[in-house]
Structure formats: structure tokens, C-alpha cells
Amino acid sequence: MSTTTTATATAVRVLEIDQAHSEVAFSVRHLLSRVRGRFADFAGTIQFDDAQPERSSVTFAAQTASVDTHQKDRDAHLRSDDFFAVDRFPTLTFASTRISHEGGERYSVEGDLTIRDITRRLVLPVEFLGNATDPWGNEKAAFELELTINRKDFGLNWNAALEAGGFLVGDDVKIHIALQAK
Secondary structure, eight states: OOOOOOOOOOOOEEEEBOGGGOEEEEEEEETTEEEEEEESOEEEEEEEOSSOGGGOEEEEEEEGGGEEOSOHHHHHHHHSTTTTOTTTOOEEEEEEEEEEEEETTEEEEEEEEEETTEEEEEEEEEEEEEEEEOTTSOEEEEEEEEEEEEGGGGTOOOOOBOTTSSBSEEEEEEEEEEEEEO
């Protein structure tokens, strides 16, 4: 007697990031408080397999010239060679190399973040917020993450010493990303 086992393949859904319903934001210490900003122009693809997350992947790119802190002079400085050097490095990118399910709705997304042609391997703590169908029948999925990076790891080194000691801009940048994909 023989037994045949049939493996059921699950579908990998290809989802495009919906920029109108997503946010790529950051904050960094500036003097005594925190400056908040965002990237207004970004895109990406999520290949998501609910049943086998290790088959999933993410690619993402933000246009560095779209940096926006709601202050024109500061934004111009961020676009300059002191920071993003947007003429030479127009995009920052992330490409996953491995995704693992951590339990519940939590995933670890390991991959390469590139800013100013400097690439560092990171592990992003991602929460899957769920699936829904919008009123027009479009299937959506949502994800959210928060992490902190050191800006100097990516060549964003500019700073100014303060008369009382310390520096004008903090090294740690808190990043918050909320993505809705379709």
C-alpha cells in the first residue's frame, strides 16, 4: 500500500504600495526638541504569502528630493550635499533578503537599506495589520513598522557644535512607516 502526499501551494500576492494611503515619516532630535519629516514620493512592491512568509519579499524606494519637514530652508539643507545630496543620490532603497514570522502578526524583515550609496543590513520589525476590501472592491493589506537608525551609518554626518556643549542634530533617527498596499 502506498500513500501519496499532495502539497498545497499558496499564492504569493503581489501588492503595490498605495502612496495616497501610506506614510514614510521620521523624527530626529534638533537642539532641545524633535524635528519631524516625511518623504512624499515613494513606491514599492510587497510579494506576500500569508501561509509561507519566508516566500515573501519587499522592495521600496523613496525619492530623496521629496523630503519634507514643513520648513523650506531646512528641506533645502537636507537636499544638499551636507545630507541626502539629492543630485548624486536621488533615491534611498530597501530590498528584503529574508522574512520570518515571529508569531501573531509580527514579522522580521531583513534586508539592505541604501542611502547615499552606503548599504547596511537591517532587520525591520513589521506588524501585519490585516487585509480588507475597500468600497470599490479592491483588496488591500496594511503593514506598519518603527525603528531607529544612526544617520552617520549612512554618511549623513553634518552637524554643528553648540556653545553650551553637544551638537545641534542628534545621531538617532526614528523611522515610522505605515503602508497600505493594493
